[in-house]
Amino acid sequence: MQNTSLLHDCQTPLHALVVGATGGIGLALSQQLAAHPQVARLFVVARAATRSAALAALAEPSGGRIVALDCDIREEADLAGLAAEISRAVPALHLVINTAGVLQDDTTAPALRPEKSLAQVSAAGLQASFAINAFAPILLAKALLPLLRHSAPAVFASLSARVGSIGDNRIGGWYSYRAAKAAQNQLLKTLAIELSRLNRQAIVLALHPGTTDTGLSKPFQANVSTEKLFSPAFAAAALLQVIAARVPADSGNFYAWDGRPIDW
Numbered sequence: 372m373q374n375t376s377l378l379h380d381c382q383t384p385l386h387a388l389v390v391g392a393t394g395g396i397g398l399a400l401s402q403q404l405a406a407h408p409q410v411a412r413l414f415v416v417a418r419a420a421t422r423s424a425a426l427a428a429l430a431e432p433s434g435g436r437i438v439a440l441d442c443d444i445r446e447e448a449d450l451a452g453l454a455a456e457i458s459r460a461v462p463a464l465h466l467v468i469n470t471a472g473v474l475q476d477d478t479t480a481p482a483l484r485p486e487k488s489l490a491q492v493s494a495a496g497l498q499a500s501f502a503i504n505a506f507a508p509i510l511l512a513k514a515l516l517p518l519l520r521h522s523a524p525a526v527f528a529s530l531s532a533r534v535g536s537i538g539d540n541r542i543g544g545w546y547s548y549r550a551a552k553a554a555q556n557q558l559l560k561t562l563a564i565e566l567s568r569l570n571r572q573a574i575v576l577a578l579h580p581g582t583t584d585t586g587l588s589k590p591f592q593a594n595v596s597t598e599k600l601f602s603p604a605f606a607a608a609a610l611l612q613v614i615a616a617r618v619p620a621d622s623g624n625f626y627a628w629d630g631r632p633i634d635w
């Protein structure tokens with residue numbers, strides 16, 4: 372990816388934003404974008420981005436080109452602060468990749484777990500999963516809209532998951548995560564339609580990274596063969612290639628890491 376364009380038909384310098392930049396895939400994306408000569412400014416965001424040694428290693432030597440910002444993207448006030456901070460630094464964003472997502476969380480009460488059966492479904496679990504996996508990506512898009520509403524290329528990509536595909540659901544389970552990712556997909560499709568009217572070069576994408584060796588997937592890797600478990604660097608490079616190959620006519624669709632479309 373080093374010497375190829377990050378966005379189709381666009382060689383100009385880009386302003387990019389990665390959300391979930393402290394996570395497995397988000398950090399690998401941040402590192403690859405930081406090393407890419409087309410990226411003029413890079414904003415790396417998570418709840419504790421400014422406390423991340425890995426992000427400090429990118430930002431500190433960058434002379435202000437790379438900036439770490441803290442934001443809980445479930446919170447509209449946080450998102451307004453994030454958009455204001457970015458707007459003070461740049462007039463537009465060209466590439467936004469949201470990787471924030473949660474499958475299980477021990478810090479919530481009760482703990483969020485992917486449900487094995489209906490008996491494990493709870494209102495609290497559904498709400499917690501929807502807050503980050505469905506609502507947060509569209510609230511992020513709303514907050515960033517003024518930075519995406521321009522006449523240059525603008526990609527808003529958010530990581531969904533193949534298990535969010537209703538057509539692909541053959542084994543059940545994981546009610547809240549599946550449903551929240553499916554809801555995210557519908558919200559992104561709707562965003563794609565509105566954004567196409569505001570920026571004819573805009574592309575909105577739901578992306579599946581493949582099963583990737585990160586903190587999120589760690590508890591569920593037992594039945595995944597090693598050749599099917601991607602490194603974060605591999606998944607990030609594959610996702611950047613999928614993004615680079617997309618044109619505005621592809622906006623509002625759901626793609627896997629290998630560029631193949633996924634059934635809704």
Ligand SMILES: NC(=O)c1ccc[n+]([C@@H]2O[C@H](COP(=O)([O-])OP(=O)(O)OC[C@H]3O[C@@H](n4cnc5c(N)ncnc54)[C@H](OP(=O)(O)O)[C@@H]3O)[C@@H](O)[C@H]2O)c1
Pocket residue numbers: 390391392393394395396397416417418419420442443444445470471472473474503530531532533579580581582583584585586587588
């Ligand atoms: N890994 C896989 O096999 C796999 C497969 C399919 C889909 N996915 C999807 O890919 C995405 C990335 O997954 P990953 O495996 O890289 O996960 P990860 O390592 O757990 O990283 C998740 C990132 O999201 C951030 N985050 C969580 N809640 C947040 C919030 N409220 N506000 C801001 N940032 C928040 C986390 O940072 P802080 O906690 O510091 O805020 C972290 O940087 C997720 O959406 C996941 O659903 C992953």
